Amino acid sequence: MKFAELKKMNEDDLRTQLNTLAREQFNIRLQKAVGGTVAKPHRIREIRRDIAKIHTLLNQSKNTV
DSSP: OOHHHHHTSOHHHHHHHHHHHHHHHHHHHHHHHHTSOOSOTHHHHHHHHHHHHHHHHHHHHHHHO
């Protein structure tokens, strides 16, 4: 997800997106631990980076208030 797209979201949408990504990350890690193979291994990195982007935006909004 692009940073510009995330900047357009409000705080509630960002938190919802963060929860969705965290669940997806957990499911992928669980698949890897149990089965050993993941259908989209590149998605692990994308999710981790998207979570970091969302945390950055949330911290920026918290610091400006």
